[in-house]
Amino acid sequence: MPESSIGLEEQLKKYFGFDQFRGLQKKVITSLLNKEDVFVIMPTGGGKSLCYQLPALMQEGTAIVVSPLIALMKNQVDAIRGISDHDGVAHVLNSSLSKTDVQQVKDDISNGITKLLYVAPESLTKEEYVDFLKGEKISFLAVDEAHCISEWGHDFRPEYRNLRKIIDRIDERIPIIGLTATATPKVQEDILKNLQISDATTYQASFNRPNLFYEVRPKTAQVDADITRFIKQHEGKSGIVYCLSRKRVEELAQVLQVNGIDAVPYHAGLDAKTRVLHQDKFLMEDCDVVVATIAFGMGIDKPDVRFVIHHDIPKSIESYYQETGRAGRDGGEGHCLAYYSYKDIEKLEKFMAGKPIAEQEIGHALLQEMVGYAETSMSRRQFILHYFGEEFDPATGEGGDMDDNMRNPKPQKEAVDDVKKLIHVIGAAGQRYKAKDIVNIIIGKTNAMISSHKLDQHDFFGSGKDKEPTYWMALIRQILVAQYIKKDIESYGTLRLLKAGKEFLKNGKSFMMTEDHTYPENASTTVIA
Ligand code: ADP
Numbered sequence: 011m012p013e014s015s016i017g018l019e020e021q022l023k024k025y026f027g028f029d030q031f032r033g034l035q036k037k038v039i040t041s042l043l044n045k046e047d048v049f050v051i052m053p054t055g056g057g058k059s060l061c062y063q064l065p066a067l068m069q070e071g072t073a074i075v076v077s078p079l080i081a082l083m084k085n086q087v088d089a090i091r092g093i094s095d096h097d098g099v100a101h102v103l104n105s106s107l108s109k110t111d112v113q114q115v116k117d118d119i120s121n122g123i124t125k126l127l128y129v130a131p132e133s134l135t136k137e138e139y140v141d142f143l144k145g146e147k148i149s150f151l152a153v154d155e156a157h158c159i160s161e162w163g164h165d166f167r168p169e170y171r172n173l174r175k176i177i178d179r180i181d182e183r184i185p186i187i188g189l190t191a192t193a194t195p196k197v198q199e200d201i202l203k204n205l206q207i208s209d210a211t212t213y214q215a216s217f218n219r220p221n222l223f224y225e226v227r228p229k230t231a232q233v234d235a236d237i238t239r240f241i242k243q244h245e246g247k248s249g250i251v252y253c254l255s256r257k258r259v260e261e262l263a264q265v266l267q268v269n270g271i272d273a274v275p276y277h278a279g280l281d282a283k284t285r286v287l288h289q290d291k292f293l294m295e296d297c298d299v300v301v302a303t304i305a306f307g308m309g310i311d312k313p314d315v316r317f318v319i320h321h322d323i324p325k326s327i328e329s330y331y332q333e334t335g336r337a338g339r340d341g342g343e344g345h346c347l348a349y350y351s352y353k354d355i356e357k358l359e360k361f362m363a364g365k366p367i368a369e370q371e372i373g374h375a376l377l378q379e380m381v382g383y384a385e386t387s388m389s390r391r392q393f394i395l396h397y398f399g400e401e402f403d404p405a406t407g408e409g410g411d412m413d414d415n416m417r418n419p420k421p422q423k424e425a426v427d428d429v430k431k432l433i434h435v436i437g438a439a440g441q442r443y444k445a446k447d448i449v450n451i452i453i454g455k456t457n458a459m460i461s462s463h464k465l466d467q468h469d470f471f472g473s474g475k476d477k478e479p480t481y482w483m484a485l486i487r488q489i490l491v492a493q494y495i496k497k498d499i500e501s502y503g504t505l506r507l508l509k510a511g512k513e514f515l516k517n518g519k520s521f522m523m524t525e526d527h528t529y530p531e532n533a534s535t536t537v538i539a
Pocket of ligand 1: 030035052053056057059060311
């Protein structure tokens, strides 16, 4: 019986031993087998790889899989080889291969043995490879971690931008499947545009991870002691603690060890042997905790990680979502705790200095979203999902009470007049300013831009000076989530009015707001500066 006439479920069982597809997998695979271009947005752990692996194994020809990291490719190749009789079924093509190895890869492809060919985007630009692939039967092209195409994604890789040109040279008709776990509306748009697959059938899974509990604590001088206490309260459970620097990783791992916690450090500065050893210890449950830089985690598939702690706040919500996504993959408890201090934000800002202006603007805008997340008093899950373009109502949505803010809600107060004031100012100032400018205008704080635009000569200037800047910033965040206004991404965050906002200005009766958290050495003033 030809392979294609066997049901997809049977194929799944045959190759992977799984009984059923998860979520959108079957639909994605069916589309790809129908030669459609496909775009898949699925959270980490959702089962993206199978969406291209299975159709590749089922079809004639070789699927090219573009992936950004050698380690990820190797893991996948090993896994595929494990389920096949022939090692040639999957290959990685990269610059470290000898001439003989490359010839072997080519032979396996020409002989129809290789079903999956993994390549880094840099390798795919090599003339020799492009010329070779042109003459071969290619089933489709998979672009894994497709957000690398976008400057608005968290790991922009300029080489990803050349993919379309290369595909055109190999065979412009081969179907393309793009896959990512992070796609804000802007990143999505960039991916579709850049790969020129605007008609792709898009499958987007929900980003809600209802079993994860989100919490933010102020970062004080006692942070190490606080982390130690937290881990001791979760004795015997697995967790990851992320730090920004290698030095901090080493120091904190030591603190934990001294306190009797089974912890190992992990960062790119350790030699390869130690890294593998420490990673394996964690996977094999010989230690409870890995203290790591973000070098740790890509491709780590440990189902029972019970907590992910961020000693330092990450540089974007995407990164935070990705890193916390490693908790509770088995559906069980997953506590995501982040320590926040505005000083850390300033540190991250400093890292960006010296980069091209556009990159700085993007970095700054992404970081401000992170500040928003940390300081907000609304549902953190709702905040994250809003960021990914997904609506969520904490009162009815799954996991709606799973964060510190929802468990201990701050009192709410009526803010209908202030919301109207805000909407009025944003509109009257011409919908041309970002949140921090609007706050300055409303509290009546002038600066070079404000005076050069003569904003201080309007009667709305200072119309909200009776309230603190933090109050206005909180209200802006809340009306963003309420979809009265939106941030225009192209202009790095200019606030624009939405229909519901204009309507509210006319007829709004009530808006209950909660003030944001304030942090001791925190600098809402810095936000405003
Ligand atoms: P992603 O790339 O979206 O992060 P993976 O492709 O790594 O996710 O899949 C996560 C885990 O789920 C893997 O261990 C994979 O083997 C498993 N998995 C994927 N699809 C299925 C399925 N249909 N049934 C059971 N397990 C699955």
